[in-house]
Amino acid sequence: NAGVTQTPKFQVLKTGQSMTLQCAQDMNHNSMYWYRQDPGMGLRLIYYSASEGTTDKGEVPNGYNVSRLNKREFSLRLESAAPSQTSVYFCASSEPRGILAGELFFGEGSRLTVL
């Protein structure tokens, strides 16, 4: 049972390059999320998708785009990477229970360095 799978696990980019982080979950969850984790800042929400076909901005969306390709997959794209986007990125999914989002299940993270 893979849970939430992210690729790549590590990536080094030069300023201005683009890349896409891929995320897939096999738990049939409706909601998916992208977070970034920086020292001293905690996890911050970039974008989330409450269900297939919908996406919404979180706390720090600037410089990112997302695609909810289908129920399983939620990708995060950096169109023109900047050093400020150096971070560890986590994808997560959850299955809402009534009005609650439900517990978040996390992928193992993708460490991105922008030079």
Next chain:
Amino acid sequence: EDKVVQSPLSLVVHEGDTVTLNCSYEVTNFRSLLWYKQEKKAPTFLFMLTSSGIEKKSGRLSSILDKKELFSILNITATQTGDSAVYLCAVEGTGNQFYFGTGTSLTVIP
């Protein structure tokens, strides 16, 4: 502005000690509070709390929520070296969004 504050930022204890980690919050339209343990990689789920005063317990870990005073505590009794990790508190607010604290780093010395 929605915020979650955890204290202390870090803690070093000896095996067998009991620790209490704190999480206070100001989040619009509170729905739930979650605790996670993060070792090297992905955070792993510990507890979800939605009601005040009801203790959740799993082995040596327990947690309780006070919705009037807007805080939660996570207790770990008889600590072991395997408890060394960063403990994260997350609060669910409007639109199923979660707000995370910066975490408490716990180190348990043999």
